[in-house]
Structures are given as structure tokens and as C-alpha cells.
Amino acid sequence: MTNMRITGRCLCGAVTYSINAQPLGMGQCHCKDCQRASGTGHMSLARFKKDDVTIKGQTRSYASKAESGNINTRHFCPTCGSRIYGENSARPGLVNVSVGCMDDHSWFSPGVVVYAKDRAPWDHTSTTIPNHERMPPS
Numbered sequence: 001m002t003n004m005r006i007t008g009r010c011l012c013g014a015v016t017y018s019i020n021a022q023p024l025g026m027g028q029c030h031c032k033d034c035q036r037a038s039g040t041g042h043m044s045l046a047r048f049k050k051d052d053v054t055i056k057g058q059t060r061s062y063a064s065k066a067e068s069g070n071i072n073t074r075h076f077c078p079t080c081g082s083r084i085y086g087e088n089s090a091r092p093g094l095v096n097v098s099v100g101c102m103d104d105h106s107w108f109s110p111g112v113v114v115y116a117k118d119r120a121p122w123d124h125t126s127t128t129i130p131n132h133e134r135m136p137p138s
Contacts, residue, residue, distance in 0.1 A: 008102040010082035015057035021048050028125050031115035041123025045096040
């Protein structure tokens, strides 16, 4: 497979990014932290090698401890608050990019749903792909 050229930005445009790679994985997370960070029922994410992602503009970050004990660090625009990407201490060198900030996300097709135990009854994500009650072991 050839690399994709993906671009995206925050709501105000102060932070932009480009990715020259295929995603390593795609999924949706229903954990309470992702619900609070997104302001809705889940976060749609695509995982890439950090070296394949170029960020322009300044981001701020917020780190919190996940249920697993790992540290999730979410990076967002300090002006408009758009969540751009996240990092997890259990997966150094990888980033999870928020699909909603991509200029074109028509290619996105989640392969997994995690933290299905926290899914709101009104938030309908696929049940035809693996749904895990928590984060499955890597």
C-alpha cells in the first residue's frame, strides 16, 4: 500500500498538520475521558507513527491517568480547544489523531470499538466490528 497524504487543522486554523502514511489502526473509544474530551459519546481516532505526523502551530497538552494506569496526553489548540492528537505512555512513538479534525476523513473505517461498557445508549457505533468492554491487551 502506498502512503496517504492526510491534512487537517483545528477549528480556528492556528494548528495544522500533515501525515504521509497509512494509519496503523483505526477505532472509536467510548471511555469517560474521551467523552469528556470530545463533548460527545466517543472519540474517533486513527493511529500513526509519530515520525509520520508533522504539526505546525503551538499546542497545549493535558495528561491524565487511564484506567490501565498508563498516561494519556491529549494535545489541543490553546485558542479554540480542538483536540488534535493524543499519546499513550504504553505506546511510545505512536500518536492517535482525532479524525474529526482531518480535512477529508471519508477513508476512515474503524476496526475496533473500545470501552463499550461506557457507551451511551444514544451513541450508535458499529457492532459488526470487535467491541471490547475495556482496552484489550496490546
